[in-house]
Amino acid sequence: MQYQANRPGAGASLGHAPMVQAAADGMPDLQVIERSHQRSSSYGITRGQRPDLATLSRADLAQTLESSHALFGHARPVMETLYDQIRNTHSMVILSDAEGTIIHTLGDTDFLAKADRVALGAGGRWSEQLRGTNAIGTALFEQKPTTVHAQQHFLDANRFLTCSAAPIFDHQGQVLGVLDVSGECGSFHKHTMALVRMSAQMIENHLLAGSFPDCITLHFHSRPEFVGTLVEGIASFTPAGRFLAANRSAQFQLGLPLAALQSHTFGSLFGVPVSMLFDHYRKAAPGLMELYLHSGIQIHARAELRLREQHFQNAREATAEPVAAIASAATSAAAPARPATSPAPAVAGKPALQSLDTGDEKMSAIIAKLRKVIGRGIPILVTGETGTGKEWLAQAIHREHPQAQAGAPFVAVNCSAIPENLIEAELFGYEDGAFTGARRKGALGKIAQAHGGTLFLDEIGDMPLALQGRLLRVLQERAVTPLGSNRVIPVEFALVCATNQPLREMAARHAFREDLYYRINGLQVKLPPLRERSDLGRLADAILRHEGGQHAPRFDAEVRRLLHACGWPGNLRQMANLIRTALAMAAGENSIGLRHLPEDFLEEAGDLAHAAMPTQAAPASRSLRDNEWSTIENALRLHDGNVSAVAKALGISRNTIYRRLKAHGG
Numbered sequence: 001m002q003y004q005a006n007r008p009g010a011g012a013s014l015g016h017a018p019m020v021q022a023a024a025d026g027m028p029d030l031q032v033i034e035r036s037h038q039r040s041s042s043y044g045i046t047r048g049q050r051p052d053l054a055t056l057s058r059a060d061l062a063q064t065l066e067s068s069h070a071l072f073g074h075a076r077p078v079m080e081t082l083y084d085q086i087r088n089t090h091s092m093v094i095l096s097d098a099e100g101t102i103i104h105t106l107g108d109t110d111f112l113a114k115a116d117r118v119a120l121g122a123g124g125r126w127s128e129q130l131r132g133t134n135a136i137g138t139a140l141f142e143q144k145p146t147t148v149h150a151q152q153h154f155l156d157a158n159r160f161l162t163c164s165a166a167p168i169f170d171h172q173g174q175v176l177g178v179l180d181v182s183g184e185c186g187s188f189h190k191h192t193m194a195l196v197r198m199s200a201q202m203i204e205n206h207l208l209a210g211s212f213p214d215c216i217t218l219h220f221h222s223r224p225e226f227v228g229t230l231v232e233g234i235a236s237f238t239p240a241g242r243f244l245a246a247n248r249s250a251q252f253q254l255g256l257p258l259a260a261l262q263s264h265t266f267g268s269l270f271g272v273p274v275s276m277l278f279d280h281y282r283k284a285a286p287g288l289m290e291l292y293l294h295s296g297i298q299i300h301a302r303a304e305l306r307l308r309e310q311h312f313q314n315a316r317e318a319t320a321e322p323v324a325a326i327a328s329a330a331t332s333a334a335a336p337a338r339p340a341t342s343p344a345p346a347v348a349g350k351p352a353l354q355s356l357d358t359g360d361e362k363m364s365a366i367i368a369k370l371r372k373v374i375g376r377g378i379p380i381l382v383t384g385e386t387g388t389g390k391e392w393l394a395q396a397i398h399r400e401h402p403q404a405q406a407g408a409p410f411v412a413v414n415c416s417a418i419p420e421n422l423i424e425a426e427l428f429g430y431e432d433g434a435f436t437g438a439r440r441k442g443a444l445g446k447i448a449q450a451h452g453g454t455l456f457l458d459e460i461g462d463m464p465l466a467l468q469g470r471l472l473r474v475l476q477e478r479a480v481t482p483l484g485s486n487r488v489i490p491v492e493f494a495l496v497c498a499t500n501q502p503l504r505e506m507a508a509r510h511a512f513r514e515d516l517y518y519r520i521n522g523l524q525v526k527l528p529p530l531r532e533r534s535d536l537g538r539l540a541d542a543i544l545r546h547e548g549g550q551h552a553p554r555f556d557a558e559v560r561r562l563l564h565a566c567g568w569p570g571n572l573r574q575m576a577n578l579i580r581t582a583l584a585m586a587a588g589e590n591s592i593g594l595r596h597l598p599e600d601f602l603e604e605a606g607d608l609a610h611a612a613m614p615t616q617a618a619p620a621s622r623s624l625r626d627n628e629w630s631t632i633e634n635a636l637r638l639h640d641g642n643v644s645a646v647a648k649a650l651g652i653s654r655n656t657i658y659r660r661l662k663a664h665g666g
């Protein structure tokens with residue numbers, strides 16, 4: 001059958017009707033295919049011709065590999081993780097250079113043999129000029145992710161394939177190569193493209209982090225839990241603060257393309273001098289920094305200071321204070337480069353365990369129990385509705401350890417925020433054995449980063465089953481083996497996990513490993529929802545002081561009444577958000593009145609209080625999830641299904657709402 005995309009009903013005529021969709025769905029973009037077919041004809045290729053199967057000689061391939069060493073070095077471990085996701089689907093993962101020459105493949109043996117027949121292997125050349133329309137060549141030409149399915153290949157010989165390819169860009173926006181998943185056309189899956197794109201993004205992030213030997217790299221996101229994940233923004237600056245490079249997430253968050261960013265400095269982007277980073281890392285246990293973009297949006301950031309000796313020296317002179325912490329947060333050029341995902345700094349600025357005891361009986365009992373187990377190697381499992389402060393409690397637990405005072409790391413991993421195919425590399429790290437000496441890279445996983453400190457696994461119920469076994473082994477053996485390595489790294493850390501899922505129930509229906517459940521469940525504490533706490537007023541005062549300092553204005557009587565009347569479906573997160581807004585509105589005044597509260601809160605407080613009532617009266621046997629879901633459901637009804645509005649009203653993330661909607665078949 002010939003390709004007929006330029007005729008009406010072309011998708012149907014291909015026998016792949018659902019293919020006629022936007023490329024963003026992981027479906028081929030028919031306009032892209034059509035343009036490519038026109039180009040293929042103009043190259044003088046004919047559909048029925050035998051493809052040019054000549055591959056590079058071994059010497060030429062070695063040279064190609066050498067010139068793509070950085071790309072190959074960073075791509076290889078990501079390819080291994082990606083291949084784990086598609087194993088046994090008659091497919092393979094392919095890396096090509098910017099000319100479309102394949103430099104590395106990983107695949108199922110049966111399919112590799114078939115692929116070999118069309119030179120889809122190392123040394124094979126897949127530019128559009130040589131092969132006509134194909135995912136690698138066309139993605140290179142279009143400079144965007146491209147799926148080419150079956151008949152959409154220009155050459156008849158390639159029509160047994162379905163291929164999804166994403167270009168990989170360097171920090172200057174130049175294409176370095178292409179990551180591709182190819183398989184037999186019957187193995188097409190629309191999610192493949194999403195996996196390929198995320199993997200390409202991960203390679204780009206690692207490349208960027210390793211690009212400059214002497215620089216300051218900022219990892220940031222508007223949500224603190226996303227710092228250190230695939231979606232974080234990464235921007236590098238010279239030691240003097242001049243902009244060097246940024247990944248796509250950073251460009252998006254900063255609202256500027258690369259070309260415009262070139263004329264910026266750290267100061268012009270964030271409104272503070274770069275020296276504030278040195279000040280920040282001079283602290284004994286620096287936490288994430290809070291910075292503001294021009295748009296007023298707050299971001300949370302972690303900096304990596306990878307500086308030469310003389311820049312340390314300058315920093316020392318500039319700050320004229322002890323700089324032990326700077327040295328510990330930085331890597332000198334002579335030392336091996338710090339891995340791309342360096343340990344998150346220890347937690348600072350968050351309350352200690354004692355200050356979480358504001359008089360609620362349940363909270364006091366929880367804190368007393370925790371005190372008995374902290375420091376005894378007993379894993380702690382924290383449950384509770386969204387926003388009840390599970391992560392805050394984990395940080396407070398960490399701070400109780402004497403090592404925390406000495407700067408031991410608190411490393412948080414949100415198991416639901418990291419794409420399933422990347423979580424393994426994030427947790428266990430990976431090793432790049434391809435190059436030695438200065439080029440040897442790799443990344444320390446979060447588990448190894450937590451060595452000596454605390455590992456906090458948030459939303460542990462969302463950890464893929466396959467990885468639960470590996471995690472269990474790490475916990476039993478107290479050692480981690482990075483991907484692609486035989487090296488065993490001993491690790492010692494305190495473990496705190498959190499979930500708002502019924503893990504025991506999940507274990508009973510084999511949705512969560514029972515052995516892991518018992519292993520992480522040394523002591524389980526359940527944080528009460530805000531509506532059930534007896535210390536609501538004191539808690540609000542504590543948050544007010546935390547956010548606004550000792551001289552913050554006080555709540556007036558009307559506001560206090562309203563605080564008690566509200567159902568607080570978003571729990572502490574909602575309350576903290578409300579108080580932050582009120583403080584901003586009441587700046588310079590002595591008290592916070594109703595006029596300082598957001599209108600939507602005032603309008604909804606009554607309704608939401610009602611919405612929460614049935615959950616208060618709900619029988620104890622109802623799960624946390626049920627309570628939370630009915631609150632979300634009510635709020636969705638109130639807001640005509642507008643997820644953003646509900647997220648704002650409840651003070652919970654849109655992701656949480658989408659996850660719950662999915663879980664309830666929405």
Ligand SMILES: Nc1ncnc2c1ncn2[C@@H]1O[C@H](COP(=O)(O)OP(=O)(O)OP(=O)(O)O)[C@@H](O)[C@H]1O
Nearest residue numbers: 356385386387388389390391392393543572573576
């Ligand atoms: N004890 C506290 N005092 C003041 N504010 C708090 C406290 N605990 C939590 N918060 C506020 O609530 C927000 C949410 O807390 P946290 O992330 O710990 O909740 P969570 O239960 O882990 O939420 P989720 O289940 O959605 O991950 C925090 O960012 C903070 O603003």
